[in-house]
Amino acid sequence: MLCGAGATRAEDASSWREIETKYIFGFTTGSGIGLEGEKEFTVDSVGRFGKRDGHYAATETKYEFEFTPSQFVQIEFGALGSTHNIGGMTDLDGRNQAAFAGGFAEFRYLAVERTSNNPLSVTLAIEPTVRLIDETSGVRVRNYEFETTVNADFELLKNRLYAGLNLLYEPEATRTATDGTLREAKFGGSAALAVRLAPNFLLGGEVWYLRHYDSPTLSDFTGDAVMAGPTLYVQFTRKMFMTAAWNAQVWGREVGNSSPLNLSEFQRHRARLKFAYEF
């Protein structure tokens, strides 16, 4: 792969095909919505690792079908699977489980389209999700999440260098057997850069700033964190690609806790691995 990248370094990038930007920025989502009539099946896993003490590893995998019914709209839906491997923690019960975790749908609308005269492209997205398993603890719950994002990207150098920006608002309500209904929200944004080293190979980096509230109206702030790390995108064939990303928490704070980092609402590390097949 790296040999291929080296061999094509001298190529004129203006002769490369334009690239779909949705998945080139890691956890940051680009504005791409695919091609009208295109369908895609993806397996998208996100792992979260490390809390304050003990051992913590949790994953959530989306088994996702996406299609583009028009030149402005993309629709996705699918099922969720999760795993939790938790032990020796003060705040969470130990468990080692894999489970069907719920379902989701996503609607994406391209609000500003890129042209050869305008490098900016913006997509608005909403993603309602129903979970049967709590993302953090692995406990059985009924969780309703309504993620709302603005996905923007710029083509800084034609076919070579891209910048991505996300804005996120994610309110959720969780009903548990013991604690009644808990309401919370996440709010934040990200900035990412991706450089296309070869027609089928991009490397980049991203930074996320996330805030957590114990209220969907963003009135009860509990802490925030900064996550940062590298990203990778590889197009294997015309119809198959993968994306990978790893973020480490580089800064964080919790209200009422002077410990470094915010490990109550966020994790030390998170990683994403996604494979997609278009048809």
Add this chain to the structure above:
Amino acid sequence: MSAATMIMRTLIPAAVGAIALLQPAWAEPAAEVRVTYSNGQFQPGVVSAPVDKPVVIHVRNLDAKALEFESTSLRVEKVVAAQSEVIVNVRALKPGRYEFYDDFNDKARGALVVE
């Protein structure tokens, strides 16, 4: 009202609204553009269309094998069987250069210039 009901009540009007936004663009009269594919190349290599008008691209494949007419910036893809023709409908476009290609043949490139 349950959260699921609330989500559905928000979601369905939003989706219908988003799709409804597309309708005015398609109601305008379309500009027609013709492209022929032979010997693994698009002819002409560059075609033009007016600004802010939907475009209907007629793609005629004279070769003995299929092609896939595709464009990231036009956001379309369509397979054209050997020795046949398809119509590709494109939304009203802003000024610019929109590249297209045969997804089965990396050397076959063309562009739609909107001005």
